[in-house]
Structure formats: C-alpha cells, structure tokens
Amino acid sequence: MENGNKISIPYGMLPSDGRFGAGPSKVRREQIDVLVSLSATLLGSSHRQEPVKNLMATIKSGLKTLFALPDGWEVLFGNGGASFFWDAASFGLIRNRSEHLVFGEFSAKFADIVSRTPHLDTPVLLSAPAGDAPLPVAGDVDAYCFTHNETSTGVRGHIGRPDGDVDALVVVDATSAAGCMPWDTRSVDVYYFSPHKGFGADGGTWVALCSPRAVSRIVELGDSGRWCPPSLDLGIALTNSRANQTYNTQSVTTMILLNEQIRWMLSNGGLQWCTERVGLSSGILYDWADSHDAVKPFVTNRALRSPVVVALDFKNVNAAALSRILRDNGILDVEPYRKIGGNQLRVSVFPSVEPDDVSRLVTCMDYLIERIG
Numbered sequence: 001m002e003n004g005n006k007i008s009i010p011y012g013m014l015p016s017d018g019r020f021g022a023g024p025s026k027v028r029r030e031q032i033d034v035l036v037s038l039s040a041t042l043l044g045s046s047h048r049q050e051p052v053k054n055l056m057a058t059i060k061s062g063l064k065t066l067f068a069l070p071d072g073w074e075v076l077f078g079n080g081g082a083s084f085f086w087d088a089a090s091f092g093l094i095r096n097r098s099e100h101l102v103f104g105e106f107s108a109k110f111a112d113i114v115s116r117t118p119h120l121d122t123p124v125l126l127s128a129p130a131g132d133a134p135l136p137v138a139g140d141v142d143a144y145c146f147t148h149n150e151t152s153t154g155v156r157g158h159i160g161r162p163d164g165d166v167d168a169l170v171v172v173d174a175t176s177a178a179g180c181m182p183w184d185t186r187s188v189d190v191y192y193f194s195p196h197k198g199f200g201a202d203g204g205t206w207v208a209l210c211s212p213r214a215v216s217r218i219v220e221l222g223d224s225g226r227w228c229p230p231s232l233d234l235g236i237a238l239t240n241s242r243a244n245q246t247y248n249t250q251s252v253t254t255m256i257l258l259n260e261q262i263r264w265m266l267s268n269g270g271l272q273w274c275t276e277r278v279g280l281s282s283g284i285l286y287d288w289a290d291s292h293d294a295v296k297p298f299v300t301n302r303a304l305r306s307p308v309v310v311a312l313d314f315k316n317v318n319a320a321a322l323s324r325i326l327r328d329n330g331i332l333d334v335e336p337y338r339k340i341g342g343n344q345l346r347v348s349v350f351p352s353v354e355p356d357d358v359s360r361l362v363t364c365m366d367y368l369i370e371r372i373g
Contacts, residue, residue: 007371009329009364015357018326021333022151022176022309022348023197027257031200034260035253042252053244055255060244062262063209066271070185072212076234076241077205079248081194082175084232085206086110089145090117092221092234093171093190093214097121098143101136101157103128104150105339110173111145119226130340131155131299131311138162143169148177151197152337154311154346155304161187169214178207179265180278180308180350189214198274198308200352201257205250210238265351274351278307281349281358285310288362294369298344310347311336317369319343325368331361 019026035043042051060075069075078084090113100111102125114123124141126134130153136144144165147157159172169189177183179198183191192208195201210218215238222228222235230236231248240247265274286305289295289312298311314322323335323345336344349358 006328007325007368009325009367013360013363013367014329015331015360015364016354017357018329018331019333020331020347020349020353020358020361022337022346023194024203025197025200025348025350026352027200028261028264028352030264031257031260035256038256042256045252047245047249047252052252052255055252055259056241056244056246059255059259059262060241062259062266063207066179066262066265067183067191067209068185068271069209072215073185074210074215074238074241076208076210076237077246077250078208078237079205079231079246079250081196081203082106082173082192082206083109085192085208086113088206088232088234088237089143089171089190090114090120091226091228091232092218093143093169094120095142095217095221097123097141098145098171099124099126099136099139099141100145101126101128101134101147103133103153103155103157104130104147105152105337106173106175107145107147107150107157110147114145132301133157133304136160136162138165141168143171145171145173147173148181148183148191149174149306149308151176151309152340153298154306154309155299156181156306159183159188169217171214176306176308176348179261179271179274182271182275185211189217195254195258195261197348198350199258199261200350201261202251202254205254205258208234208237261352275307277351277355278349278353281353281355282307282310284355284358284362285312285347285349295365298342308349310349311340312345312347314343314345317343318372319345321372322365322368325372326364329364331364334361 128134171190174193178193189211196203
C-alpha cells in the first residue's frame with residue numbers, strides 16, 4: 001500500500017531482523033536469553049565478589065583466544081567507552097608527542113584531544129578527506145595513533161608499524177573493527193574498543209588489549225609523577241584488571257552480553273569466521289552498489305573499503321526519505337553519519353547480522369528506489 005511518502009514493504013521481503021546500525025548494534029536473542037538466565041545470580045550482585053570476577057576472567061581468557069594474543073599481553077577494562085580511552089591515552093600512553101592519521105570524525109576527535117592536552121607536545125597530524133585515508137610517516141614521535149575502521153565514513157585504515165621505527169607504540173582505535181577484521185599483534189601495541197558494535201553489547205565500557213611494551217609504558221608514565229585523574233589512570237586500570245575487576249563499578253549486563261558474544265564467535269570458528277561472515281555481508285552491498293545506476297559506494301578505492309561499515313551514495317534518490325521509509329518498515333539506523341551528511345546511507349554488518357538479512361535489505365532498497373526515485 002502506498003500513501004504519499006508512506007510505503008509499506010511486503011512482509012515477505014523484509015529482513016528477519018532490521019537492525020543495521022553502526023552502534024549500538026544488533027544484540028542477538030541468544031545473548032538476551034543468557035542475560036535473563038543469570039538475572040538472579042549475577043545481576044544486582046557485587047562486582048567485587050567471585051561470581052562477577054570470574055565472569056571478567058572468562059572474558060579476558062576469551063579475548064586472548066579470539067585474538068590469539070601472545071604471552072605477556074594483558075586485557076584492560078575501564079568505564080566510559082572509547083572516548084574515555086582517548087583521554088586516558090593522553091595521560092598514560094603518550095610520553096611526549098604522537099602522530100595521528102585523521103580521516104573521519106572519530107580519528108579527528110582523538111587528535112583534537114591530544115592537540116589540547118597541555119603536558120604533551122603538538123602532535124603530528126596526517127589527514128585525508130572523508131572517503132580516503134592517509135599513510136603514516138616515521139618521525140620523532142613516541143606513539144602512532146591509528147584507526148582500524150573509521151565508522152563515520154566506512155574507510156579501512158592503515159595500522160601497520162611504520163618502517164624504521166621500533167621504539168614508538170602503535171595505538172589502534174578498533175571500536176568498529178574488533179571482532180570483525182584481522183590484525184597482527186606484531187604491528188600493534190594497544191588495540192582498544194567499545195563492546196557495543198562487533199560484540200553486540202551495551203556502550204559505556206572500553207577494552208584495551210595491551211602488549212608488554214604498552215604495559216611498560218603505562219607503568220613508566222604512572223611512575224613519572226604526571227598527574228592523572230584516577231578514573232583515567234591506566235596504571236589503576238591495569239592493577240584492577242589483573243584482579244578481574246574495574247576501578248569504578250562496571251555494567252555487569254554489558255559484561256554478560258560481551259562474554260556470550262565471545263563464546264558464540266569462538267564456537268563458530270573464531271576471528272577468521274567473523275571476518276569471512278562480515279566480508280560476505282559487505283560484499284553483497286558493494287556488489288549491488290557497483291552494478292546499480294542510482295547507488296555507488298562512497299569509498300571509491302576498493303582497497304580502503306570497510307568490510308564492516310558500508311557507506312553508500314545515492315543519485316536521483318532522496319537518501320533521507322529512503323532511510324525514513326525503511327525505519328517505518330522496521331529497518332533501523334540505515335542513515336549517514338550526522339556530520340558527514342550528503343545524500344548517503346551507512347549499513348553496518350557486524351557478525352551478529354545475518355548475511356541473508358543483508359540480501360533482503362538490498363531487495364527492500366530496490367523496491368523503494370523504484371517508487372521514490
């Protein structure tokens with residue numbers, strides 16, 4: 001039935017689950033079932049007691065297995081999400097000067113925080129316009145700050161260790177990449193993320209996978225006398241994480257959801273299975289857009305196209321109207337990033353998203369394009 005801009009998509013055409021947002025992302029029903037099953041034992045209980053601490057230990061073990069972390073790597077937890085970790089890094093990871101690859105909203109935010117941190121030297125900023133990505137340049141810095149997947153633009157970023165630099169830390173924002181994209185522990189020292197994207201949990205938490213070199217830097221700066229608020233002190237986070245807890249009270253709900261997602265990922269084949277699954281889903285969207293007259297991938301360089309967040313440009317079709325009608329039909333959060341704008345939509349295909357639902361989304365968009373184009 002069509003009534004002005006209100007178009008009903010035939011029920012049999014719709015995805016089984018209409019959540020394609022870039023975060024918070026789809027939470028699987030099985031995660032909720034586990035949460036309910038633990039509601040009388042873990043929820044509402046002390047995070048300093050063994051049941052919750054055992055849960056934290058299981059998460060640490062699962063992440064070490066999922067990412068094949070070498071001996072000596074540690075898993076740190078903190079409250080506040082990845083944006084809080086940027087603040088913490090400005091105190092506890094960057095010694096004097098850092099280099100930042102800036103190619104979207106989130107990489108720019110971290111660079112801006114460091115630029116305004118009074119105890120640090122002016123950082124090196126290497127920028128590229130939205131839809132592209134710069135490469136690092138080895139220089140006189142003690143930390144390289146990279147973004148594995150720029151959520152705002154759907155660009156895959158460079159995260160390798162710069163040639164000729166064996167001393168500086170490589171610090172990688174992996175918020176929308178973790179659990180979705182492969183990476184090499186030999187080229188990274190800190191791989192940090194929030195669990196409300198690939199891991200289908202809630203926001204408000206950060207997780208940082210830290211190499212022995214990164215742990216040494218945290219200890220060094222903690223002993224340097226540099227003042228730091230306790231809630232942002234990575235040394236305090238390290239001590240508490242080793243005790244399977246957090247400095248401030250964490251969301252036990254988030255930890256239960258995260259743990260169940262890790263268990264699900266590992267039971268299906270681990271990180272390789274996850275990367276193949278999101279690659280299949282994003283490939284459906286890129287193949288469709290590459291062959292469509294009214295749609296093109298926003299990222300033109302195929303090597304830079306994110307396998308997790310697909311940004312699509314529309315021609316002669318009102319993308320905002322398309323997004324609104326999709327939402328009216330239960331297909332949610334298929335929208336451009338608010339500061340990128342343009343006649344664009346983003347579709348996120350984290351491991352929880354069924355590839356068949358991505359195919360159905362494409363069918364629904366074709367159906368609507370014929371009617372509103």
